[in-house]
Amino acid sequence: MTNAPLPVASDPIERVDLNALLADSHITEVLDELDGELVGLRPVKARIRETAALLLVERARKSLGLAGGSPSLHMSFTGNPGTGKTTVALRMAQILHRLGYVRKGHLVAVTRDDLVGQYIGHTAPKTKEILKKAMGGVLFIDEAYYLYRPENERDYGQEAIEILLQVMENQRDDLVVILAGYKERMQTFFRSNPGLSSRIAHHLDFPDYSPGELLEIALRMVHQMQYTLSDSALGALRDYIPLRMNQPHFANARSMRNALDRARLRQANRLFALEGRELTRGDLMTIEGEDFRASRVFQ
Amino acid sequence: MRITQGTFSFLPDLTDAEIRAQIEYALDQGWAIGVEYTDDPHPRNFYWEMWGNPMFDLRDAAGAMGEVLACRKAHGNAYIRVNAFDSSRGFETTRLSFIVNRPAEEPGFLLKRHEVAGRQIQYTIESYAAARAPEGRRYE
Numbered sequence: 001m002t003n004a005p006l007p008v009a010s011d012p013i014e015r016v017d018l019n020a021l022l023a024d025s026h027i028t029e030v031l032d033e034l035d036g037e038l039v040g041l042r043p044v045k046a047r048i049r050e051t052a053a054l055l056l057v058e059r060a061r062k063s064l065g066l067a068g069g070s071p072s073l074h075m076s077f078t079g080n081p082g083t084g085k086t087t088v089a090l091r092m093a094q095i096l097h098r099l100g101y102v103r104k105g106h107l108v109a110v111t112r113d114d115l116v117g118q119y120i121g122h123t124a125p126k127t128k129e130i131l132k133k134a135m136g137g138v139l140f141i142d143e144a145y146y147l148y149r150p151e152n153e154r155d156y157g158q159e160a161i162e163i164l165l166q167v168m169e170n171q172r173d174d175l176v177v178i179l180a181g182y183k184e185r186m187q188t189f190f191r192s193n194p195g196l197s198s199r200i201a202h203h204l205d206f207p208d209y210s211p212g213e214l215l216e217i218a219l220r221m222v223h224q225m226q227y228t229l230s231d232s233a234l235g236a237l238r239d240y241i242p243l244r245m246n247q248p249h250f251a252n253a254r255s256m257r258n259a260l261d262r263a264r265l266r267q268a269n270r271l272f273a274l275e276g277r278e279l280t281r282g283d284l285m286t287i288e289g290e291d292f293r294a295s296r297v298f299q
Numbered sequence: 300m301r302i303t304q305g306t307f308s309f310l311p312d313l314t315d316a317e318i319r320a321q322i323e324y325a326l327d328q329g330w331a332i333g334v335e336y337t338d339d340p341h342p343r344n345f346y347w348e349m350w351g352n353p354m355f356d357l358r359d360a361a362g363a364m365g366e367v368l369a370c371r372k373a374h375g376n377a378y379i380r381v382n383a384f385d386s387s388r389g390f391e392t393t394r395l396s397f398i399v400n401r402p403a404e405e406p407g408f409l410l411k412r413h414e415v416a417g418r419q420i421q422y423t424i425e426s427y428a429a430a431r432a433p434e435g436r437r438y439e
Binding site: 103104106125129131132133135136137171174175 | 351352354356357358359360361362363365366
């Protein structure tokens, strides 16, 4: 048996301009947006850039007729709550869409309840319906380990996993599945479902944010909500973050959002207490230190 | 006799790529997709059997196309149609309906003349296929 001659690089038809492909896909804008909009998450951003590069090269190879089979794009996102898994999944869908790996680029976010039925024969249609909705886009399964309940062997989750596996294998061109959840529990989940883990090529781990990053996230949220922080509020927020981090149920960026929401509540009450005074724009926009200091975290 | 019901029925049978493109068009309009089948091709038989529930909130034709193929696998020798429903007026209205599968052999219809008072004639048609066997065995 003889090997087919390898394409010669000097042949003029056998060339492809990676930069042109890159510009063509408008992928750089999404990646820059990702860098600009999301604070921290350096390893995640690096992995996404690598993945984008792989897909771009894959496309270049395809244009020269080098068939490598479409790469498996199913991913797992592991990390603590509030570390930006859903947000990154949304961006991922856009990136895959720009690169032509999913046709529509929408994200369907589901949990166990959306996939698993309540009685025999209920699960398959339910899972299939969700899969049909996710076709052409990305299916994001949050807290995927709840699909598998080893303590109950008659649990219908297994059925959902089997259907999922089949589609992940046979319809790779139609949808990309992202499984997300806490790191340790995902690892146990993958260990008990080797079929699933072997079909997932990309594992992204989302680190917790540092206090500095959390502050930056909070400041961005404040800006987005069209508030400003007074100097005392900024100081209070700085003190608040490490205290909150040590409390139970800390959920990174989500805890920041909740803290801000409660500060807004207290600000509103404070403004109400100023009876008989007309409020200026500044009054309505400014969150004061006391709005944070009243939090139970400081007690 | 070739049944001509619904959109595109005077064209040659649609290929799978064409069916997919039509479904894609319907989804782009925001319509829901339903797959139905029957072995009673009488033109007044509006209510065909539903192949699963109508599919709402699809974004891509792949899901609906999968159902068309599955239905064809199960009922390859029956009529299968794809309906697209528009809900913009508050109720689901069929906006597009086309046949995507038909039996290999279509025997057609018998025209029946029924003479009534005053030698008046009433016409009716009857499907040969429906007359020759009960439901489910008509196109075997």
